[in-house]
Amino acid sequence: MVYPSKLHMGQLLGGRYEIVRKIGEGGMSHVYLAEDQKLQGKLWAIKESVSLPQQYGSIQDEAELLITLSHPRLPRIVDFFAPDGDGYSYLVMDYIQGITLEKYFSGYRGKIPANTIMEFTEQLLDVLDYLHNHEPPVVFRDLKPSNIMLTAQLEVRLIDFGIARNYKQDQVQDTVKLGTVGFAAPEQYGSGQSDARSDLYGMGALMLYLSTGGKYSEWSGDPVPYIRQDIPKALIPIIRKLLQYAPEDRYQTAKEVRIAIQQISKGNISNRAARVTGAIGTQVIAVMGVSSGAGTTHTAIAIGHYLSRSFNKVAVVEMNVKSPSFSRIQQIVNGKETVSRAVERKFEVQGVDYWRQTARADVIALLAGSYNFVVIDLGSYRENDRLEEFLRADIPIIVGSGAEWRQQDVTAMSISLAKHSQHKWKYFLPLAAPDAVQRMRRQLNTSNVFSIPLQLDPFDRSEEVDRAFGYIFQGVVPTAERRKRFRFGLS
Template sequence: MIHPSKLHAGHSIGGRYEIIRKIGEGGMSHVYLAEDLKLPGKLWAVKESVSDPARYSSIREEAQLLISLSHARLPRIVDFFPPDEDGYTYLVMDYIQGITLEKYFRGYRGRIPVDSILQLADQLLEVLDYLHTHDPVVIFRDLKPSNIMLTEQLELRLIDFGIARNYKQAQAQDTVKLGTVGFAAPEQYGSGQSDARSDLYGFGALMLYLTTGGAFSEWTEDAAQSIRQDLPRHLVPVIRKLLEPMPENRYASAAEVRAVIAAAVRQEMKPGPKRGRDMAGRKSTQVIAVMGASGGTGTTHTAIAISHFLARSRSKVALVEMNMRSPAFRRIQQIVDGESSAGPGSRKFEVEGVDYWRQTARSDVIALLSGSYDFLVIDLGAFRERDRLEEFLRADFPIIVASGAEWRQQDVLDMVHGLSRYPRQKWMYVLPLAGEDAVSRLRKQLDSTQVFALPLQMDPFDQCEETDKVLSRIFHGATAGIQRRRRFRFGLS
């Protein structure tokens, strides 16, 4: 840092943001933790930057850029103070509680679990796809471990947009050559203008860095031989292509890379001949995502009923709770295993042949997908824009639980309208306790035949013939092998 900071603990910015302590620094900026005096207890990150008058415009551009972006993996900017007489500016943005990928990597001594690497890679490609399809296109240009934050749930956030820029169609090359050595694409050093493919190079450099224990970020023969052996081998040529010196030889988009990696992982994880088959005769884990159109529709009840229906067909089933606010799984575990069983270290328990996974993060879901389960049922809770939406969209069976009451059917219509940009050919809709008139009405409104009524089932753990008939239709009628099991009841013994 060339210039000293003006901030200190107790200093107030704009009469609203009181500085608590410094939480980071680098280049030409300091980052502080601050409390909002108008919203006591609310914490923000304040980025203090300083530059000569000739670069004031770049600070304003960063603020305008951040203001225009809205994505769960990007910090929100909530306030901006333009340069003062000494050139100091202040950006007030979301405080992301967690650690940088750099510190996380060092904590594992360069051996992050492969499942975690794949999870982080997918999240990073998700946000890059958002930036690259933004209007105008946004190029991050500085993908490196210290610019990636991880929350306690291993959720990724991109930080420090100090050198991000909008792609300019008519510009031959970048006027400013910026980016961290070893992670920046060759064109960022003067051979051309950086574009979306430059970020893909940075992504490839980061992948190589993570998979070689931090030894390499540029492709060489030594780097190829140093890639860890537990990485799916089909990913090696993907990394190699990402690191091609010429942009035209790389992948064209983050979405393409994401699809290629997903296919490579599926190819690598094809089950062996001893792997059990699911009800449709396939040998891969099928994902069923259950999401409520609104609160109080019976999402968890439906997810439990589906899981035990599948388990009775001799399938191996995991039921995953991704609704972090719900106490349902904790209460079930306390009934099954005892009042003191639902501590932080005992998130897995079993009921009637179904493995329940309580309070589960995305990284855990990837690990379960690579296991021996035939079906993975995910309880996503009530719909919230962007919140857990990715798991729903990816599922083999995306199921929306909605109310059968006429006055509440607008909830599912609003949800579908809000997600109209996504394909919904696979989506299914279940209406607990709904009559045939409600089903017919919603089928017409949604222009879909995949709307089903679920009958009253007081105990979702037990078999209900009427419910089984509906679920057999949803899961293509494959109900062979269903057997009656011992009934599980809530209650005190």
């Protein structure tokens, strides 16, 4: 039953939020787009829910739950109106522009590209890992296509926390049995209490659903013949394990699943690239600055052009979407004053392919292509989903300041990321003095700290910088002939 709504277009909720239009509805709720009258132009999503008097606490629980969460793949709640006399309450949260995975799936007629399915899986496991390690742990309990939003960049966002709950260790089973048939774990129907493993079942159901074109979401009968041929075969036992009836027979954490899938992804990428290039596969160099202005983009460009003098296929990828640098370079290359969004994001400078404002799904596609090296410009360090690209890279590079009074920033960043393995990391300190480099090596307990010589033009060859890169990359990359110089400052 769909309850009637109290809201209508043009209505002002709480003297602040003007209702623009309805954007969704369910049995017990309606969702509206609203414009903030105090912050002109700011749009929010308002969820109107209806509950019986004995259930008034549930919507309050949802609000309190969302308030404690902070993750780029979750909506941020900004306001809450408690149930009125008729049981109507309102949550004001981030408006996520995009479409649901359900609509995206329908648009592809059930045949979403295999690499895109893998990318969605990785993103969902990332947010599930966050929820399950929250204090207290949070179980989403309704992982299905209609509860997953996709932005224009194919970034995943989880929506509708209506049945999410905090895990209660001393509770034998769920008080309320909720979840969508076909995607909910067996224990959500009364066989036990739902926990993190229930969401992992839902993850397996979603993976099977996408992999079979919507034909299966449960491991009943034999779904293997219906799994598409382009889906990695090694993914099948992972899905099957996720869909085990007993929670103890499944993977126990999202991290375990992520590790298993990353091994598959890396193997497929390497094998595919090796067949195309005859080499060991696409190598990823991720460049991240300790802070803004550290020279991250400059360094990524310099590395890309250094590599291109020895390898035919090199790409420099911009994943720092707020940076105007690649747009400016493309303007110069194209001889235009501005670069519109409709313009092809790929352009070339001296044989190096540049990819402007690139989403993670596109990066995975690049890795499956013919590039020898992909150099990713991640911008400045933030504790968000971009950090994962840095951690997964073959050569992660941190760019810090060469000024001694700023070098503690590098140490602080290393400490804040101490839970991650750092043995592969390389630290670039432009123009740092030799004694400063030695001091940083002692503080970080690594020899991978290097001073980078001055290079005014990252597109041009510098003998001194080439020698430094040759030493840093252990002489694996040979030198090549000088090419025509590209000047960034050209109008």
